[in-house]
Amino acid sequence: MRLTILGGGGFRVPLVYGALLSDRGAGRVTEVVLHDPDDGRLHAVARVLAEQASGVPDAPRVTTTTDLDEALRGADFVFSAIRVGGLQGRADDERVALAEGVLGQETVGAGGIAYGLRTVPVAVDIARRVARLAPEAWVINFTNPAGLVTEAMSRHLGDRVIGICDSPVGLGRRVARTLGVRPEDAWIDYVGLNHLGWLRGLRVEGRDELPRLLADRALLGSFEEGRLFGADWLQSLGAIPNEYLHYYYFNREAVRAYQEAEKTRGAFLREQQARFYDEARRADVSALGVWERTRAEREATYMAENRQTAGAGEREAEDLSGGYEKVALALMRAIARDERTTLILNVRNRGTLSVLDADAVVEVPCLVDANGAHPVAAAPLPGHATGLVCAVKAVEREVLAAAGSGSRATAVKAFALHPLVDSVQVARRLLEEYTAVHPGLGYLS
Ligand code: G6P
Numbered sequence: 001m002r003l004t005i006l007g008g009g010g011f012r013v014p015l016v017y018g019a020l021l022s023d024r025g026a027g028r029v030t031e032v033v034l035h036d037p038d039d040g041r042l043h044a045v046a047r048v049l050a051e052q053a054s055g056v057p058d059a060p061r062v063t064t065t066t067d068l069d070e071a072l073r074g075a076d077f078v079f080s081a082i083r084v085g086g087l088q089g090r091a092d093d094e095r096v097a098l099a100e101g102v103l104g105q106e107t108v109g110a111g112g113i114a115y116g117l118r119t120v121p122v123a124v125d126i127a128r129r130v131a132r133l134a135p136e137a138w139v140i141n142f143t144n145p146a147g148l149v150t151e152a153m154s155r156h157l158g159d160r161v162i163g164i165c166d167s168p169v170g171l172g173r174r175v176a177r178t179l180g181v182r183p184e185d186a187w188i189d190y191v192g193l194n195h196l197g198w199l200r201g202l203r204v205e206g207r208d209e210l211p212r213l214l215a216d217r218a219l220l221g222s223f224e225e226g227r228l229f230g231a232d233w234l235q236s237l238g239a240i241p242n243e244y245l246h247y248y249y250f251n252r253e254a255v256r257a258y259q260e261a262e263k264t265r266g267a268f269l270r271e272q273q274a275r276f277y278d279e280a281r282r283a284d285v286s287a288l289g290v291w292e293r294t295r296a297e298r299e300a301t302y303m304a305e306n307r308q309t310a311g312a313g314e315r316e317a318e319d320l321s322g323g324y325e326k327v328a329l330a331l332m333r334a335i336a337r338d339e340r341t342t343l344i345l346n347v348r349n350r351g352t353l354s355v356l357d358a359d360a361v362v363e364v365p366c367l368v369d370a371n372g373a374h375p376v377a378a379a380p381l382p383g384h385a386t387g388l389v390c391a392v393k394a395v396e397r398e399v400l401a402a403a404g405s406g407s408r409a410t411a412v413k414a415f416a417l418h419p420l421v422d423s424v425q426v427a428r429r430l431l432e433e434y435t436a437v438h439p440g441l442g443y444l445s
């Protein structure tokens with residue numbers, strides 16, 4: 001079986017390859033094709049993978065290419081994990097928004113819209129090529145903003161594209177752990193959009209254990225989201241929000257902390273990653289060793305400013321492993337081997353959330369088998385959450401419309417309608433400034 005990874009020179013590729021190496025089952029991936037426009041990045045990552053594979057019998061064969069069509073032909077699965085504009089683009093997304101006094105973050109608010117506007121046309125091009133060159137392939141989309149990008153691709157690939165994120169799984173795992181429940185024994189009632197969802201229940205043998213957590217302030221203070229949002233707010237909500245909702249519920253504090261930070265996340269990672277790619281190319285160093293050190297630092301500093309404003313302290317050791325590769329592999333296995341499982345994924349709504357239309361991509365528990373991912377019926381969200389979901393989906397739709405038409409007015413509308421952008425004037429200036437710095441927005445006229 002052949003897996004093609006777009007963004008194959010990306011930093012998280014060794015996580016995926018590591019998961020493939022530990023998969024010994026029949027029908028596993030035997031061939032990995034890494035595609036990236038940057039040969040140097042491909043070379044560095046290929047060195048890490050070669051070290052990972054050393055001594056492992058039957059390790060999946062790795063090839064690299066800078067030719068997209070060649071990478072897609074013959075693929076059974078395509079992982080798409082690209083970053084249009086690179087980390088410089090991410091840093092610019094953050095800087096421009098923060099200078100306007102609004103949140104600058106890669107997926108939420110103004111920064112996420114700018115990132116979406118330059119990513120959607122590229123993702124659509126990929127989707128069209130997959131439809132033509134590998135129509136039987138399944139596309140697993142990691143590319144952020146993951147919900148929006150998955151929806152853009154689904155217009156060309158239907159249900160053959162599935163979006164994934166590690167944050168709902170991480171949340172479910174932490175809540176289960178805090179309750180002393182094995183995650184595999186629990187049904188996680190989580191719904192929303194990508195980076196905009198709520199865990200409303202955790203059922204074991206039909207009994208909801210979440211009320212026990214919400215009633216216990218000590219337990220609430222003992223895990224990441226509990227510390228980030230605080231027991232009082234979680235008790236008021238009666239649910240545990242995805243960590244990305246910190247940008248909404250504590251927006252003012254998050255914006256201030258980001259403005260005052262020495263470097264934005266994107267700027268920090270741009271420098272950190274540049275060092276990694278330089279070092280990993282050198283023949284006299286262990287590329288895997290450099291990768292592991294770089295990764296540990298990246299994980300430890302994730303959402304550091306948010307945790308700081310909340311007084312949440314350090315991340316826990318168990319939370320540093322992400323889990324993104326595990327979701328991807330579980331999904332691929334369930335499809336390829338018809339191993340039925342339940343995963344929280346980004347798929348077309350099909351009536352799951354009745355306030356959204358059938359084609360809106362939502363993030364909900366899905367049953368997965370050889371026929372793909374099927375969303376499971378979910379209870380409606382309360383009014384406040386429905387309001388946010390509808391507002392943000394409307395923004396996503398404006399981004400998709402702007403990417404399709406190239407209309408600047410539509411792009412301004414996307415910024416202006418976002419709940420975290422507080423004036424149409426700000427939206428106009430954001431678009432001006434983003435188009436001035438991003439070549440990838442040159443299509444807007
Ligand atoms: C989480 C999110 C991803 C995001 C990542 C950013 O895992 O679910 O969507 O890409 O964080 O982490 P970074 O280290 O790049 O800030």
Ligand code: MN
Pocket residue numbers: 146164165166167195
């Ligand atoms: Mn994510």
